Amino acid sequence: MPxxxxxxxxVDSASAARxxxxxxxxxxxxxPIFMPVGTVGSVKxxxxxxxxADVKAQxxxxxxxxxxxxxxxxxxxxxxxxxxxxxxxxxxxxDSGGYQVFSLGSQRKIKEEGVTFQSHIDGSRHLFTPENVMxxxxxxxxxxxxxxxxxxxxxSEYQYAKNSxxxxxxxxxxxxxxxxxxxxxxxxxxxxxxxxxxxxxKDLRTASAQYIADKNAAGNAIGGLSVGEPExxxxxxxxxxxxxxxxxxxxxxMGVGTPWNILESIxxxxxxxxxVMPTRNGRNGMLFTSKGxxxxxxxxxxxxxxxxxxxxxxxxxxYYTKAYLRHLFAADEILALQIASLHNLSxxxxxxxxxxxxxxxxxxxxxKQEMVPILKQRL
Amino acid sequence: MPxxxxxxxxVDSASAARxxxxxxxxxxxxxPIFMPVGTVGSVKxxxxxxxxADVKAQxxxxxxxxxxxxxxxxxxxxxxxxxxxxxxxxxxxxDSGGYQVFSLGSQRKIKEEGVTFQSHIDGSRHLFTPENVMxxxxxxxxxxxxxxxxxxxxxSEYQYAKNSxxxxxxxxxxxxxxxxxxxxxxxxxxxxxxxxxxxxxKDLRTASAQYIADKNAAGNAIGGLSVGEPExxxxxxxxxxxxxxxxxxxxxxMGVGTPWNILESIxxxxxxxxxVMPTRNGRNGMLFTSKGxxxxxxxxxxxxxxxxxxxxxxxxxxYYTKAYLRHLFAADEILALQIASLHNLSxxxxxxxxxxxxxxxxxxxxxKQEMVPILKQRL
Numbered sequence: 199m200p201x202x203x204x205x206x207x208x209v210d211s212a213s214a215a216r217x218x219x220x221x222x223x224x225x226x227x228x229x230p231i232f233m234p235v236g237t238v239g240s241v242k243x244x245x246x247x248x249x250x251a252d253v254k255a256q257x258x259x260x261x262x263x264x265x266x267x268x269x270x271x272x273x274x275x276x277x278x279x280x281x282x283x284x285x286x287x288x289x290x291x292x293d294s295g296g297y298q299v300f301s302l303g304s305q306r307k308i309k310e311e312g313v314t315f316q317s318h319i320d321g322s323r324h325l326f327t328p329e330n331v332m333x334x335x336x337x338x339x340x341x342x343x344x345x346x347x348x349x350x351x352x353x354s355e356y357q358y359a360k361n362s363x364x365x366x367x368x369x370x371x372x373x374x375x376x377x378x379x380x381x382x383x384x385x386x387x388x389x390x391x392x393x394x395x396x397x398x399x400k401d402l403r404t405a406s407a408q409y410i411a412d413k414n415a416a417g418n419a420i421g422g423l424s425v426g427e428p429e430x431x432x433x434x435x436x437x438x439x440x441x442x443x444x445x446x447x448x449x450x451x452m453g454v455g456t457p458w459n460i461l462e463s464i465x466x467x468x469x470x471x472x473x474v475m476p477t478r479n480g481r482n483g484m485l486f487t488s489k490g491x492x493x494x495x496x497x498x499x500x501x502x503x504x505x506x507x508x509x510x511x512x513x514x515x516x517y518y519t520k521a522y523l524r525h526l527f528a529a530d531e532i533l534a535l536q537i538a539s540l541h542n543l544s545x546x547x548x549x550x551x552x553x554x555x556x557x558x559x560x561x562x563x564x565x566k567q568e569m570v571p572i573l574k575q576r577l
Numbered sequence: 578m579p580x581x582x583x584x585x586x587x588v589d590s591a592s593a594a595r596x597x598x599x600x601x602x603x604x605x606x607x608x609p610i611f612m613p614v615g616t617v618g619s620v621k622x623x624x625x626x627x628x629x630a631d632v633k634a635q636x637x638x639x640x641x642x643x644x645x646x647x648x649x650x651x652x653x654x655x656x657x658x659x660x661x662x663x664x665x666x667x668x669x670x671x672d673s674g675g676y677q678v679f680s681l682g683s684q685r686k687i688k689e690e691g692v693t694f695q696s697h698i699d700g701s702r703h704l705f706t707p708e709n710v711m712x713x714x715x716x717x718x719x720x721x722x723x724x725x726x727x728x729x730x731x732x733s734e735y736q737y738a739k740n741s742x743x744x745x746x747x748x749x750x751x752x753x754x755x756x757x758x759x760x761x762x763x764x765x766x767x768x769x770x771x772x773x774x775x776x777x778x779k780d781l782r783t784a785s786a787q788y789i790a791d792k793n794a795a796g797n798a799i800g801g802l803s804v805g806e807p808e809x810x811x812x813x814x815x816x817x818x819x820x821x822x823x824x825x826x827x828x829x830x831m832g833v834g835t836p837w838n839i840l841e842s843i844x845x846x847x848x849x850x851x852x853v854m855p856t857r858n859g860r861n862g863m864l865f866t867s868k869g870x871x872x873x874x875x876x877x878x879x880x881x882x883x884x885x886x887x888x889x890x891x892x893x894x895x896y897y898t899k900a901y902l903r904h905l906f907a908a909d910e911i912l913a914l915q916i917a918s919l920h921n922l923s924x925x926x927x928x929x930x931x932x933x934x935x936x937x938x939x940x941x942x943x944x945k946q947e948m949v950p951i952l953k954q955r956l
């Protein structure tokens with residue numbers, strides 16, 4: 199089947215930002231885009247109806263590691279893939295499980311063949327290889343499937359980062375070979391995105407970006423950043439990767455980040471983002487708003503009857519007050535988690551949509567410069 | 578201000594069931610009705626938008642005890658009452674806190690003046706009297722406010738039940754006196770409903786129902802049932818109370834119950850119900866459906882890709898599958914609690930709406946006889 203199509207409507211004159219469109223078999227994505235994380239077949243505390251109508255998500259992310267363990271590939275296959283299983287009929291991207299598996303620390307072992315690991319749920323032993331991860335991702339059935347890579351920690355020694363990068367490259371070739379041998383499932387295309395690694399070494403990142411670019415994939419990802427390195431270093435390496443990744447393919451910066459991280463990275467030429475921050479931090483009472491960051495658990499909001507955020511149009515953010523949301527957190531109500539998650543995700547989707555508008559209007563860079571300090575302030 | 582108005586559109590020929598309309602300052606309620614419980618200013622795991630659009634709730638209940646402790650009366654008053662605070666602009670009913678306070682067991686002490694109790698949150702000491710509870714309920718600002726009563730446990734000795742009932746009656750008179758001395762708040766009427774008590778003694782229940790009926794309140798409630806007595810006894814005492822409570826006023830059976838309890842009690846002449854079962858049991862994986870009761874955690878649902886319930890029209894129950902919901906419970910996802918709560922509440926609201934249709938169509942009794950065994954079966 200034809201791979202996904204990417205077209206660029208506008209490139210910013212003052213930065214590398216671009217407004218594009220990705221067409222998949224499950225619909226069109228307007229970039230730059232943020233992808234809510236739907237770990238185990240659910241964007242936490244948000245219904246699929248709300249993802250559509252309130253958050254206005256265009257694509258969501260699923261985690262292969264979690265979905266492989268629960269509900270398991272057999273059930274996902276019987277259901278006709280994750281789209282059918284969860285009732286989400288817009289595009290889905292799956293990670294490869296690599297990041298989660300490496301996060302297991304002592305419970306995993308990396309070899310040339312792949313990674314053996316123990317389930318965080320029941321301690322059972324499993325093996326992920328480039329080949330079986332491609333099979334698993336096909337069975338999950340996402341529109342975009344990520345290559346199986348190793349994500350080295352920060353900081354890593356040069357030799358470790360180099361060996362790891364080379365392993366990631368060999369694994370990529372095995373992923374590509376496996377996908378060539380196996381058909382698309384469920385009547386639509388699973389598109390592979392390879393991942394640039396190379397730690398925080400310029401020569402390695404350059405070599406990796408060139409290696410990945412040569413594969414001529416439908417899109418390309420930058421991995422191994424936002425893992426603890428300073429923010430300025432993350433931007434530098436993002437810029438370096440973007441320099442070598444083809445202009446005419448979508449670029450995905452994995453696991454990033456705060457609202458200001460996203461605007462800065464859009465300026466560097468990134469098109470796609472995912473991050474657990476809006477949901478995870480939201481569940482802890484941290485709200486990202488168009489006016490800055492709020493810790494809604496703070497006593498100061500107890501009698502603030504203004505709405506959560508009036509800086510953009512939202513059924514949720516324009517409806518519930520700060521005082522009410524603070525009360526829900528204080529009373530340990532589930533609705534607190536729901537409203538905070540809905541607000542943060544709606545805000546993230548508004549922000550990338552507004553970035554797109556500003557690119558199309560030719561005003562992106564000035565707007566970004568104005569917004570970043572506002573978004574960063576603590577209210 | 579004028580009290581709420583109740584009119585009856587149809588009385589069933591084969592039972593005491595009736596289809597009525599309650600008009601309040603926050604809108605109209607069609608009876609028989611089920612009121613979702615919004616304990617501390619939130620129907621657990623359900624947004625106000627979903628309460629309106631998915632559940633189709635017409636009135637919800639708030640708990641005075643919980644709201645008094647958090648967010649507290651000062652904040653509720655500053656917000657302009659609970660409707661404004663939580664963004665729910667349809668009718669609200671508040672209980673008196675009596676039931677919760679008595680449930681505290683050793684942490685409370687009953688005297689003629691009122692009840693002293695310790696907060697379950699921080700152990701702080703408080704006093705509820707008929708007078709201050711009326712003040713608190715006015716400040717919460719519900720359309721229907723319940724009298725402060727004592728709810729004796731089941732079983733209770735005759736003398737305990739009699740003393741308790743007499744105390745409830747004296748407290749009722751103090752509630753009425755207090756309300757006469759104090760104005761309605763926020764520009765709309767707070768309507769008092771007194772509560773029949775008397776344990777499981779026919780002479781006491783009769784005396785209490787007569788005492789309550791004589792107050793000529795806007796509506797009347799039956800308390801102290803569904804507290805552990807056999808189901809047949811609950812129906813007997815409900816029928817007895819309905820015999821003495823005026824036909825031309827709405828009758829509210831507090832804290833009841835299962836879907837079949839509700840249909841049987843509608844047949845006895847009850848108009849209003851509330852219960853935590855659809856939400857609390859839902860959060861534990863128990864689904865009430867038009868075809869019977871489901872424990873969705875059961876392994877048998879793991880590959881059942883049929884929707885939760887196709888027996889009525891619902892965005893939620895007709896959308897998500899049993900296999901998906903079972904997976905969400907297995908993976909401990911918040912969305913499990915949301916979908917189960919939304920389904921159960923939507924089903925309860927559908928059930929009372931359908932009961933109303935059947936009363937209006939003259940077919941209620943036959944329908945009820947057919948439905949009760951279906952609703953009770955374990956699937």
